[in-house]
Structures are given as structure tokens and as C-alpha cells.
Amino acid sequence: MATLAIDRDFLLDFAKLEQSVQARVSEVFEKFDSATHTGLHLEKIKNARNPQFRSIRITQFWRGIVLAPKSGDTFTLLKVLPHDDAYTWAERRDVSVNQITGSIEVRDDAAFDEQLAQLDHQSSNATGSYLFEHIKDSELVRLGLDEKAIRFARLLTEDSQLDAAQPYFPTIQWQALYGLAAGMTPDEVWADLGAAILDGPVDTDDLDAAIKRSSERVLLVDGPAEMMAVFANPFALWRIYLHPAQRSVVDATYRGPARVTGGPGTGKTVVALHRARRLAERGEGQVLVTTFTSTLAESLDDGIQMLTDDSDIASRIIVQHVDRLAHRVFRDVHGSPRMIGSADEKKLWRSIIDELGIDFSEAFLGEEWRQVVLAQRVGSATAYLAAKRTGRGRRLGATQKAQVWQAVWEFEEALKTRALHTHETVRREATKILEQRVDKPYRHIVVDEAQDLSPDQWRLLRAAVPDAPDDLFLAGDTHQRIYNNHVSLRELGINVTGRSNRLSINYRTTAEILRWSLGLMHGSRIDDMNDRFDSIAGCRSEIHGDFPVVEGFSTRDAEFAFIAQKVQEWLDNGIAPSEIGIAVRSKKLGETVAEILGKHGIPTSDLSDTRSSTESVSIGTMHRMKGLEFRCLAVGAVTSRQLPAPYAVTAASEDEHTHERDLQRERSLLFVACTRAREQLLVTWHGEPSPFLTPLL
Known part of the structure; x- marks a missing residue:
């Protein structure tokens, strides 16, 4: 029986085909087994670079390129293109096997030869x-380069020549040269390739x-039903692929907490999902997959459902x-808490300030309570006087500290008297409950977007799982921190030293979008949650596409009209409405954009609305894009x-250090928004552009 394998990159191609062509591809390959068995449809290709290439007719105009086996029964679908383009593709490309990974490499051999000849001429x-x-x-x-690639490498004189070679260079081989060009030693590159390296000769x-x-x-398809499911959700399945550099992280056994870091699109969430499944497969107990918002939790749940088809493992x-975890633990013991809203909390701080006659703002006291008192579990005036205030910026003398502590004490007493809670006090009580329990609710906890959790949230999670091997697994990138939470994992009892892995290959965003977006963060000094500074140097993408369009306008109306025009252009080019997003800083701006797109007949939905339509363009704040x-x-x-x-930036006159952190958080927010784009990015403004954009204009 013939088995069909589908090249991962074809899933992206398939999603871009017209619906009529998609339907015909599905129909042809649904009958692939019987057609192959009878020898029909597959034809040899004259002048093909690889003798195992075959063509299959999709329509009179479209052809598929299939890699046929020399022996065995596995056929690999590589491309579907217009007739002439398909044969040209087969004439220019070849498929080879990497000598250290044992995996196939599809390469543009004709372009490779052309560039090799040009470099040879230049070298003279x-x-x-x-x-x-x-x-x-x-x-x-040793790093997997074949004879032709080594000859090519020997002719390179500039980094730019290597960058230009990426589109046609075999992936693993290019990654090895990229690492060497970036200053890594051969041993460091070998270690970076990690799980891609195959034991034994190839x-x-x-x-x-x-x-x-x-x-x-390559995705091996088990029968027509599974193949149809693949074609029905090509982007979704492509997203949950586990790549070689990620596999060792997923499969490892750690002696304690571990984490994976990396820039945007490097597959941290994919690793977290696979890690959760792998831990569940061990059958040692419940696995909690968690993050900091309900929206992200829903996305993670979708990923788990897609990844796990075994009901026992899924359970x-x-x-x-x-x-939600904190509230559930709290509710099981005390019943549902009465919550105080942010506006009422601010009024309470204001009343305390007025009553005590102290010179502090509501915002300062609220953050001092969260970032110092709650973060360090300060329970007395003496403890507060001795507490570290790293990162708070504004220095306080002994008298001022006494005033702050008095205000904090009054605030907490007021909450107790009125039987009110904030999310922080709910988490604090839930943590106490869990710390007293011998039987922890979970055996493993996997945390996504770890950089945005607060100290008390980490303390809650630490209390919800026993201190044991593989207890906590963290995935995150501090360059994408969009909330005011700065933590030291070590001080919270979560030591990942020696158990931290970094991903550097972006699988989502084109190289052009990634390079431009990284420019937004140039020169930023970001902590790594482990008392050191983080870096996304070396983060790279193997996917190429259009450069971002960055354009300013004199008025808001002109800007938003241009956005509507661009969205209509995307729709006219066959992009589904659900694959288009618009990010703005505030909800009010989003409503204005939606109104203008509505006038152009473009359906939109608000990302904050759980009932939003999948057949509309998504509009949301930059926070919602996370x-x-x-x-x-x-x-x-x-x-x-x-x-x-x-409103999101503390005045420098009030607290210079906090002011700088606030600016960095806003910069990271823009960075996060821009890196949500896979293929095309449009960045616009009216009037004066953001200072974050100025260096890139």
C-alpha cells in the first residue's frame, strides 16, 4: 500500500492556493493509493535534476511534484505549481541526505551552481x-557540509554573501556556516545543532x-482521512511541528525546574505543548499547562487538543x-471572594493618602505594595525596612519607608474589614493553602509566556507542584515582557541554572519582518529572570518574503483609509479574513479602525469578544495580540x-528608574505586535511617529 508523505513547506503553499485548486489537490491525493498501485498519474520528468522526481496531474493547468521511492512505498508530495513552473522547479532542484542528521534536504541546485560560479570568478x-x-x-x-557546500564556503569573503545564499542553501548546512560566521566555535555549532545530529553513520x-x-x-499520512484533515488545517498542523533543535528539550529528564528561551516565533510554545504531552505520557500524575491570561490559555488548550489524540493522555x-487556579484553590476553602475593582482600589489608596497626609501617589503605593511587599512576602514594618527595593528607582529614607508601610497596613486592614480581595490577595491566600498541602494538585507544571508572570504568581505555582525532577518547565522571552513584572526565579525557589535552553531559529516570521522588528529592540538591556541579562542575538528566520511597509500620513483619517485599502488588497489576493489582523495601542483606536473598515464593507471582530467571527478581520490592542x-x-x-x-509611563521626575522600565515595556509591546506577522507587515502612523520608530526610518 502506498504511503503519502507531505513536505512541511507544502502545507504553507497549500494554504495559499485558490480554493478550487485546493479542492482538486485533495481529490487527487485522496485516491493516491489506488492510482499509484495501478501505476497511473505519476510520470517521469524529462531533465529533472533528481531521477526520483515524478509529476502528477492536478488539473490541466496545475501539476504536483512527487518524490518517488527507489524501493518501498513512501511517496513525498513536495510542490503543486502551474504546469511550466512545476517542471522548471524539478529541473532546478535536487533532494539530498545530510550526512550528520540523516534527514532530507531540498535545495535549489541550479541557483547554488550559478552562485558558485560567480563566487569562483570573483575570487580570482x-x-x-x-x-x-x-x-x-x-x-x-563534521558539521554536515557536503563537498559542494565546502567549496562554496571557501569562496566567501563577506557575511552578506552568506546571507544572500540562504534561500537556496541546504538549511542545516547554512545554519552551521551562520553560527561560524557569528563567531561560534565548531564545537559550539555542533552543540547548537543538538538533537538534529544522528548517532552512527548515515x-x-x-x-x-x-x-x-x-x-x-515531512508529515507521514496514515490513510485518506488523515490526509484530508491535514489539508483542512494546513497552518494549524504546521504550527505544531516539532523541529530537531527542539526535540531534545522536549524529551529530556531534568533534575529540577527547566526552561526554554528564544526570540519571537522560535517555537517556545510548540516546545511547551509537546513537553506537556511527553510528561503526560509518563503517567506520573496531572500536568498543568498555564499562562497569565485566559485568551492565551484558550490558545494553548486548542494546541493540546490538536496535538493529543489519545484520550487517556489528554485527560x-x-x-x-x-x-483561575488561584481562585479555584481559594474558593474550595473560603468560597467565592468579593473582588475590588481597579477604580475602587485607586480610591482606597487616595483616601489613605489624604488621611495620613503623605506625599505619595496612588500608583506608587500600589506598585510598592505589589513589587516589594507582596513580591517578598513582607509582613512587618521591620521586614519592610530591610526589604530590597531593586528596580523601584525612587529612594526612600527611613521616615518615608515608615509612611509607606503605614499606608500599606491601612490598605490591607481596609480590605479585611470590608471582606474584599484583589487578585493578589487571592493568590496569596491560595499559595498558603497549597503550601500546607502534602498532596499537591499537580505532578508537573508547564508555563508559557513565563516572562509576564508576577512573583506571587510564581510562588503560587511553586506551591502547586512537589519539589521533584521535571516539576516546572518554563517557556518565555523577556524581550516580549509587556507587563510590569520583574522577578528573580532563584529568589523564588525556582533554580533553572544549568537547565536552560535557547532557541534561535524563527519558524513563523519572514527574515525581512524579523530583521526589521529586531531593530526596535537594538541596544535594549533586558534581564533574563535569573539575575543576568538576556539577548536575542543570533535569532534568525529561514523564510523569506516581502519587506515591511512602513508609512506615515498627515491625518488619522488618511492613515486608517490606507489601512482599509491594504486590507482589501490582501483579501483580493486570496487571504482569508481570519488570517488578517490589525493591532493598535488602545481599544478606542480599534473601534475607530473597525468603523472605517465597516464603511468599506470589510467585516471585523474584536479580539476581546469571545464570540468573534472566524470570517472577519481581527482587530485588537497590542496586549491582545500576545x-x-x-x-x-x-x-x-x-x-x-x-x-x-x-498613562503607561511613570514620570521621570517621580521615579527615573521606573520611567525607564516603563519605556522599555512600551517598546517591547510594539515589538510583540510586529512579530505577530508571518508574511506581510504594515506599520503606519499619522503626525509624528513614535520615537521607537525613528531610528528605523
Whole structure:
């Protein structure tokens, strides 16, 4: 019986095909087994670079390119293109087996040969040094480079030549050269390749065996029903692929808490989902998958459902955002808490300030309570006097500290007297309850978007799982921190030293969008939650596409009209409405954009509305964009009045350190929004652009 394998990159291609072509592809390959068995439809391709390439007729105009086995029964669908383009593709490309990973590599061999000839010609006139002259051939062979790639590497004199080669260079081989060019040693590059390296010798002539072990690139389909499910959700399935550099992190056994970090789109969430499934497969107890908002929790739950088809394993995984966990634990003991809203909380602080006659703002006291008192479990005036206030910026003398503590004490007493709670006090009580329990509710906890959790949320999670191997697994990127939470994991009893892994390859965003977005963060010093500074240097994408469109306008009406025009252009080009997003700084701006798009007949929905339609363009605040992705994204109203938002930034005169942190958080918010785009990014403003954009204009 013939087995169909589908190249991962074709899932992206399939999603972009016209619906009539998609339907015909599905119909042809649904009958693929019987057609192959009778020898029908598959035809040899004259002048194909690889003799195992075959063509299959989709329509009179469209052809599929299939890699046929020399022996065995696994056929791999590589491309579906218009007739002439399909045959040209087969004439220019080849498929080979990497000598250290054992996986297949699809390469544009014709472009490779053309560039090699050009470099060879240029080298005859070269006067400077070569890029890899300090690296031995034996090291390049050890890192998976074949003879032609080594010859190519020996002719390179500039980094830009290597960057230009990425679209047609075999992926693993290009990654090895990229690491060496970035200053890594051969041993460091070897370690960076990690789980991609295969134990034992590789038969580079056995394409059939390579296909079967190329799970990071090829999806084996078990029958027509599974194939139809793949074609029904191509983007969704592509998102949950586990790539070689991620597999070792998922499969590892750690002696304690562990984490994975990396820039946007590097697959941290994919790793977290697979890690949860792997832990559940061990059958040691319940696995909690959690994050900081309900929206993200719903997205994680969707991923778990897509990834886990075994009901027994699925039943061991609970997806729940951290505050819901806190409220559930609290409610089981005390019943439902009466919550105080943010406006009433501010009024309470104001009344205390007026009563005590002290010179502090409501915002300052609220943050001092959260970032110092609650974060460090300060329970007395003496403890507060001795508490570390790192990051708070504004210095306080002994008299001022006494005043602050008095205000905090009055605030907490008022809450007790009125039987009111904030989310923080609910978490504090839930943590106490869990710490007293010998039987913890979970055996493993997996945390996504870890950088946005507060100290008391971490303390709650630490109390919800026993101190044991593989207890906590964290995924996050501090460059994407969009809330005012700065923690030291070590001080919270979560030590990940020696158990931290970094991902560097972006699987979502094009290289052009990623490079532009990284420019927003240039020069930023970001802590890594482990008492050091973090870096996203080396974060790269293998996908190429259009450069971001960045444009300013004289008025808001002109800007939003242009956004509507661009969205209509995307729709006209076959992009589904659900694959288009618009991000703005405030909900009010989102409502204005929705109104203008409505006048153009474009349906929209608000991301904050759980009932929003899947057949409409999604509009949301930059905070709501967290954890989402869109094929096409517009980031609007990036003006000096909106980013940084005045209400979100502490005045420098009040607290200079907090002022700088607030600015960094606003910069990160824009960075997060822009990196939600997969293929096309539009960034616009009216009037004066945001100072975050100025260096890139």
C-alpha cells in the first residue's frame, strides 16, 4: 500500500492556493493509493535534476511534484505549481541526505551552481581574507557540509554573501556556516545543532530511509482521512511541528525546574505543548499547562487538543490560566471572594493618602505594595525596612519607608474589614493553602509566556507542584515582557541554572519582518529572570518574503483609509479574513479602525469578544495580540502620542528608574505586535511617529 508523505513547506503553499485548486489537490491525493498501485498519474520528468522526481496531474493547468521511492512505498508530495513552473522547479532542484542528521534536504541546485560560479570568478580578483579560512575542512565535514557546500564556503569573503545564499542553501548546512560566521566555535555549532545530529553513520544515498526519519520536515499520512484533515488545517498542523533543535528539550529528564528561551516565533510554545504531552505520557500524575491570561490559555488548550489524540493522555493535561487556579484553590476553602475593582482600589489608596497626609501617589503605593511587599512576602514594618527595593528607582529614607508601610497596613486592614480581595490577595491566600498541602494538585507544571508572570504568581505555582525532577518547565522571552513584572526565579525557589535552553531559529516570521522588528529592540538591556541579562542575538528566520511597509500620513483619517485599502488588497489576493489582523495601542483606536473598515464593507471582530467571527478581520490592542499570529498584519497609529502611551509611563521626575522600565515595556509591546506577522507587515502612523520608530526610518 502506498504511503503519502507531505513536505512541511507544502502545507504553507497549500494554504495559499485558490480554493478550487485546493479542492482538486485533495481529490487527487485522496485516491493516491489506488492510482499509484495501478501505476497511473505519476510520470517521469524529462531533465529533472533528481531521477526520483515524478509529476502528477492536478488539473490541466496545475501539476504536483512527487518524490518517488527507489524501493518501498513512501511517496513525498513536495510542490503543486502551474504546469511550466512545476517542471522548471524539478529541473532546478535536487533532494539530498545530510550526512550528520540523516534527514532530507531540498535545495535549489541550479541557483547554488550559478552562485558558485560567480563566487569562483570573483575570487580570482579577491585581495582580502576569506570568511572561513580559519576553519578546517574536517570541521566543516563534521558539521554536515557536503563537498559542494565546502567549496562554496571557501569562496566567501563577506557575511552578506552568506546571507544572500540562504534561500537556496541546504538549511542545516547554512545554519552551521551562520553560527561560524557569528563567531561560534565548531564545537559550539555542533552543540547548537543538538538533537538534529544522528548517532552512527548515515547512508546519504538512501532517500527512502531519510524520508522516514525526517519527521521535522515531512508529515507521514496514515490513510485518506488523515490526509484530508491535514489539508483542512494546513497552518494549524504546521504550527505544531516539532523541529530537531527542539526535540531534545522536549524529551529530556531534568533534575529540577527547566526552561526554554528564544526570540519571537522560535517555537517556545510548540516546545511547551509537546513537553506537556511527553510528561503526560509518563503517567506520573496531572500536568498543568498555564499562562497569565485566559485568551492565551484558550490558545494553548486548542494546541493540546490538536496535538493529543489519545484520550487517556489528554485527560492528564489540565489547561488553566494562573489566576483561575488561584481562585479555584481559594474558593474550595473560603468560597467565592468579593473582588475590588481597579477604580475602587485607586480610591482606597487616595483616601489613605489624604488621611495620613503623605506625599505619595496612588500608583506608587500600589506598585510598592505589589513589587516589594507582596513580591517578598513582607509582613512587618521591620521586614519592610530591610526589604530590597531593586528596580523601584525612587529612594526612600527611613521616615518615608515608615509612611509607606503605614499606608500599606491601612490598605490591607481596609480590605479585611470590608471582606474584599484583589487578585493578589487571592493568590496569596491560595499559595498558603497549597503550601500546607502534602498532596499537591499537580505532578508537573508547564508555563508559557513565563516572562509576564508576577512573583506571587510564581510562588503560587511553586506551591502547586512537589519539589521533584521535571516539576516546572518554563517557556518565555523577556524581550516580549509587556507587563510590569520583574522577578528573580532563584529568589523564588525556582533554580533553572544549568537547565536552560535557547532557541534561535524563527519558524513563523519572514527574515525581512524579523530583521526589521529586531531593530526596535537594538541596544535594549533586558534581564533574563535569573539575575543576568538576556539577548536575542543570533535569532534568525529561514523564510523569506516581502519587506515591511512602513508609512506615515498627515491625518488619522488618511492613515486608517490606507489601512482599509491594504486590507482589501490582501483579501483580493486570496487571504482569508481570519488570517488578517490589525493591532493598535488602545481599544478606542480599534473601534475607530473597525468603523472605517465597516464603511468599506470589510467585516471585523474584536479580539476581546469571545464570540468573534472566524470570517472577519481581527482587530485588537497590542496586549491582545500576545500569543497570536496572522499571515498579514497592520500595526496602526504608531504615533508619538500612543507609543509610549502617556498613562503607561511613570514620570521621570517621580521615579527615573521606573520611567525607564516603563519605556522599555512600551517598546517591547510594539515589538510583540510586529512579530505577530508571518508574511506581510504594515506599520503606519499619522503626525509624528513614535520615537521607537525613528531610528528605523
